[in-house]
Amino acid sequence: MRILQIINNLSTGGAEKLIIESIPLLQKKGIEVDLLVLDNTFTPYMKQLKELNCCNIYSLGTGNLYNPFNVFKIIPYLKKYELIHVHLFPAQYWVAIAKILSFSKVKLIFTEHNTSNKRMQNFIFRTLDRNIYRFYNKVICITNEVKDVLIKYCKFKSKDIIVIENGINLDTIINSKPLLKNQINNEILESDKLIIQIAGFRAQKDQKTVIRALKYLNEDVKLVLVGEGDLMDDCIELADHLGLGRRVFFLGVRIDVPNLLKTADLSVVSSHWEGFGLAAVEGMASGKPVIASNVPGLSNVVQDGGVLFEKGNEKELAKIIIKFFSDNDYYNKVANSGLEVSKRFSINFMIEKQLSQYKDLFKSGYEK
Known part of the structure; x- marks a missing residue:
């Protein structure tokens, strides 16, 4: 199983820290995991992950995260992996749109890290969000509260959303x-x-x-x-x-x-x-x-x-x-x-649950 994690960048934040801590642990479990960042600005987290030398790190460059042309840069990566795990907006949008335009069969997982965001207050973005989320085969919420908000906000079926709490080393x-x-x-x-x-x-x-x-x-x-x-x-x-x-x-x-x-x-x-x-x-x-x-x-x-x-x-x-x-x-x-x-909240518990989702989705052949 080849998995690509995609995130905006490796700046300071909980999602970014989870990336640099979870990828080495997944590799030890025998899962081939690489990373794609939209913005390759060199940060301490980027330095730390590179020094571990545990995965390939790809980048779309140092341009604007919100540039729609990122969609076309992402498309080639969809053909190289069986599963794509995405974190944060706008990476969430660009990956979903790249899948739509390329007719890719790759399976997508998105981790929702927040109970709120500015898009929720905007009618246009609320409508877009409800459609974008549906192109993900599974959505992982980091708490039950996040899950409850998402079900209400996006009118999801609960079976499409699972809860895996974050973990630390x-x-x-x-x-x-x-x-x-x-x-x-x-x-x-x-x-x-x-x-x-x-x-x-x-x-x-x-x-x-x-x-x-x-x-x-x-x-x-x-x-x-x-x-x-x-x-x-x-x-x-x-x-x-x-x-x-x-x-x-x-x-x-x-x-x-x-x-x-x-x-x-x-x-x-x-x-x-x-x-x-x-x-x-x-x-x-x-x-x-x-x-x-x-x-x-x-x-x-x-x-x-x-x-x-x-x-x-x-x-x-x-x-x-x-x-x-x-x-x-x-x-x-x-x-x-x-x-x-x-x-x-040991990260080992989180990794085991995450790995189980990867394997189930990979074996199921489920495609939306």
Whole structure:
């Protein structure tokens, strides 16, 4: 069985991280898996996957992700593989259209990573989505909440959608060693209390609420933000405007995330919406307490192993942080609960379920 995974690029994000962690594991299971990216911008994730030398990595170039001509560049790849596994929009559209135009018999799987997107608010895109999804033989949802939204939104038959929760490499995080805090930045003292958020700076994420929460916290509480994106400059401007510039540290993309999580005292996942919340599971696996926005897709992952706060409510977030830093027993209780919950999300469970779907679809000869 030859499988091609297709994604927009390997920038910072949960879907992208799953790609670089799952492909080597699938290869070890004897499945030939390659990767096609629409945009080959060289990122730390791209570097990491290339260094593993575990698959062929193809690219359509560094052009516009939304260029419809990507459809014609994708068509030749449909002829080389038995199954195509697609992640994220607009790759989702271009692959489906490429199959339509080429009359290809290749089987398609799409993983839906979110409970919400801007297309849902637009009548034209809602209509397009309902048709595009139907060209996929199977749609994998990363939580039951994602599945419920998709069934309602696209009027799917439930048999066309399955749930496979995301997974993480627990051993990598659990066995990672903390850094010295001044190794992150020499303005951070070992005595400082360190909060971390791992997330791209885009509309879905809400680093601004975490930054605003610092106003209600002692001077020795500092914030590390890992990731990059279009909204990073806005966050830098907000931190400076609030006089917090020396307490907020923007690290960009890092591949030593497990070490950073072990170094921090608290992990925050502040989002406007989520499909799953991979960063929350990683935070729990690090043995540190996790605080997360109470939003669909994230709340069900964190509720038994962390603490939820109202989306966008920096005062409530600050109160929770203060409680953690003032009550050591509470801190340890939540941290231990989170570590236990994280064990449910081993990437090995995810790989086995994913592999089962590949084999069933390949054997079935099912074609829409």
